[in-house]
Every structure is written in C-alpha cells, then in structure tokens.
Amino acid sequence: MSATPDLSFAFGSFNHICSKVSLTLCPLIGTADGVEPICYSRNVKMFNALIFQPSTLIIHIIALIMTAIMLYHIRSKYTAVGRKEIIMFFYLYILVTILDFLLVSGIIPTSSDVYRHFTGVHLGLISATFWCLLLNGFVGFQFAEDGTPLSLWSIRISSAVVFAAVTFVSIATFTKMSPFDPENPVALWIIFFIFNGAALLIYVILQIVLVVNTLDDRWPLGDIVFGIMFFAAGQVILYVFSVDICDFTKHYIDGLFFGTICTLLSVMMVYKYWDSITKEDLEFSVGSKQNVWEVKELLGEDEVAGGGLYGHAGGHSPAASYGQPNYYEDRY
Structure with missing residues (x-):
C-alpha cells in the first residue's frame, strides 16, 4: 500500500494541485497509484461504459466547433499577415483538445498501459502550442517574411523539437526512467508551469510592444487584456476554487469545467486580436471583386x-x- 502523499504546496510537486483538480497527469505521479482530487465531477454511464467529466466533454466539443469556425475565417483572409503561421497554433490547439477529451473522459482508461504514452503526447502538445504561440508573436516584427519557408519551417521544426523533448521527459518521468522520478517530477513541473507560462508572458509582451509602437489603433490592446483575464481566471478557478465549486454543485461540475471554458475564451481572444491587427489586401484577394x-x-x-x-x-x-x-x- 502506497504512502499518503504530502498535499501541501511545494516547488516541483503536483500533489497539491492534483488534490484539487484531476489533470491528465495526476494518476501517474505522486505515488504508485497517483494522486486523486478531493472532489471531482461525477461520471455517467453511456454505452455500457463510464464517462468521466461529461460536462467538460461538452465544452471540448464546442471548442472543436469554434476552432473550426475560426480556422475557416483565417483561411478566408488570403493575404492577411501571418495567416499560415497562426493556423499552426489553432491546429495544435485542436490536437490538444482531442487528446484532452480522450484522456479526461476515460475513453483511454488510466489503467491502460498506453495511458502514460498518450498523456506524454498530450503534455508535449501543450508545450508545443505555447511555443508556437510565442513564435507567432515575432511574426508581426517581420524578422522573417511571413508565409515564406524560413518563417513556416522555423516554427514547424522548433515546435516539433519542443513537442518531442517534452513528450520524452513526460514519459520518462511516468516510467521512472533515471534520473526522472514520478514521485518527484521537478522537470515536468518546470516545463508545465514555468516554460509554458514564460512563453505566454513573452507573447503578451511582444504584442503590447507591437500595438504601441506600430499601430495607430489601440483597440487591439483590449483583446489582449480580455485574453489575459480569461486565461488567468481559468487558472485561478482550476487550481484554487475547483473543490469549492465541486462541493457547491453536488459533484455535477468542478473547476475543470470552468477552466476549459476560460481556455477556449482566451484562445478565441487570440483569434480576435490577430483578426483586429491584420488587414487583407482586397485588390489581390482571391475571388474578390472590386467596385x-x-x-x-x-x-x-x-x-x-x-x-x-x-x-x-x-x-x-x-x-x-x-x-x-x-x-x-x-x-x-
């Protein structure tokens, strides 16, 4: 029988966080049996199988639909700056959402041997998504002409490297490959919070500098502010108030539900911001007709x-x- 993990907050430990919210990595770290949240959303029986987090899964489906709509509008702006670069970010977000859907729902059960590998891929995609967003922050500065092979392949290759590295660290941690240890996942903690958080922070700073120094219009700053507010609110709800929400709603929903909603809203604000700062050259738009x-x-x-x-x-x-x-x- 495994020892009870220390649930107090500590640098490099997910125990405190996993005691509040059921992240996909929580069953694989802390102890041999993982760390379970104090309170979590109830499951439902569907097609002779238990489906976990049903309310959150609905948000995942909505997120996929909304992302498909955003991709359609981005692809329709044929001559907008950074169109191909920002599309890669939304493709990665779709992959993250699909894997989150499969892992959170229990479609890929935690008892399965492949669960740790899918979770490793999931964490790798999350970091690759943040990295891709960071590199999109440099597109407006035109260090490399957007849409060119240099711009596109630098994002693709570096994002693939980040994905591979984080996936390896995750799986190595879950399988206790020396020097990684699931009971002390410091490297994974640094990647999950510090690396991803730094990428997001740098992106936000770059966009503020871009708007202030380059654009006459200041309205895009509002999109940035709302995006930050949605993301921050989602993190606070997820890691601080999840148990309170779960108790209040009688286990029907928990913080993961609102955290997923806020993440979707922040991604939508990324699209709204990009759309507000890009201007399509209608003279050369495919299929456009002048007056x-x-x-x-x-x-x-x-x-x-x-x-x-x-x-x-x-x-x-x-x-x-x-x-x-x-x-x-x-x-x-």
Whole structure:
C-alpha cells in the first residue's frame, strides 16, 4: 500500500494541485497509484461504459466547433499577415483538445498501459502550442517574411523539437526512467508551469510592444487584456476554487469545467486580436471583386471598351505583367 502523499504546496510537486483538480497527469505521479482530487465531477454511464467529466466533454466539443469556425475565417483572409503561421497554433490547439477529451473522459482508461504514452503526447502538445504561440508573436516584427519557408519551417521544426523533448521527459518521468522520478517530477513541473507560462508572458509582451509602437489603433490592446483575464481566471478557478465549486454543485461540475471554458475564451481572444491587427489586401484577394462599376462610370463606355480598366487592349492588369502581387503592403 502506497504512502499518503504530502498535499501541501511545494516547488516541483503536483500533489497539491492534483488534490484539487484531476489533470491528465495526476494518476501517474505522486505515488504508485497517483494522486486523486478531493472532489471531482461525477461520471455517467453511456454505452455500457463510464464517462468521466461529461460536462467538460461538452465544452471540448464546442471548442472543436469554434476552432473550426475560426480556422475557416483565417483561411478566408488570403493575404492577411501571418495567416499560415497562426493556423499552426489553432491546429495544435485542436490536437490538444482531442487528446484532452480522450484522456479526461476515460475513453483511454488510466489503467491502460498506453495511458502514460498518450498523456506524454498530450503534455508535449501543450508545450508545443505555447511555443508556437510565442513564435507567432515575432511574426508581426517581420524578422522573417511571413508565409515564406524560413518563417513556416522555423516554427514547424522548433515546435516539433519542443513537442518531442517534452513528450520524452513526460514519459520518462511516468516510467521512472533515471534520473526522472514520478514521485518527484521537478522537470515536468518546470516545463508545465514555468516554460509554458514564460512563453505566454513573452507573447503578451511582444504584442503590447507591437500595438504601441506600430499601430495607430489601440483597440487591439483590449483583446489582449480580455485574453489575459480569461486565461488567468481559468487558472485561478482550476487550481484554487475547483473543490469549492465541486462541493457547491453536488459533484455535477468542478473547476475543470470552468477552466476549459476560460481556455477556449482566451484562445478565441487570440483569434480576435490577430483578426483586429491584420488587414487583407482586397485588390489581390482571391475571388474578390472590386467596385468596377464605379470606375466604368468615371471612364465612360468608349474608354472602357477601347483600353480596358487598366488601359490595355487585352484586358491584362499591370500586376499580371510583373508576376506575383505584393501581398505584404500596408499590413498594419
């Protein structure tokens, strides 16, 4: 029989946190049997199987739908700055949400041998998502032209390296591979809180600097503030008030439910912020149509018939004569 873990807060220990909220890594650390929360959301029986955190799973489904909608709108802004880069962030968030759904619900049971590997992948994806968001914070400064192979592959490769490294550390910790120890997961704690938190903090600072120094409009700062507020509120509810919420609601929901909602809202504010600072060049948008009828009225029918809108008998635009248009003009 394993010893009772010390549930007081300590640097490098998840025991205090896992006693309040059921994170995916909690069954794998602290003791041989993991650390269980004092109070957690009740389960439901569905298709002859127990499904855990049913209310949170509904939020996960909503998150997937909302992310798909955001991706659709991002992809429709063909010439917006950093479009391909920010898309990678939302793809990673989708993968994190799907794995969270499978692990939290018990579809992949904690007793399964593959649970620790899926949890390791889940933690690796979380860190890769924060890292990808951090690198997106540099896109607006144009250290590398966005949409180019240098910009895209630097994010892809470095995010893959972060994913692989964190996944390895996680699985090594869960399997007690020396020098990692599940009863003392200091490295995992540093990655989960300090590394991820630092990536988010640097991203926020970069965006504030970008808005203040580059943009005339200050409204995007509001999107940043709301995003921070939603994320901070979710963390406080998750790690401080989860047990109180669980007791108050008679085990129907816990802090994980509101934490998932706040995370979704903060991700939506990332999209809202990106959308507010990007400007699409409508002249070169795929499928866009200019107000040609207004120009025709000014030129007159004879001029339009003789030379076309651009003064070329063949109807070719000057942009067609010079190859690809300049998508990156007047972005901000």
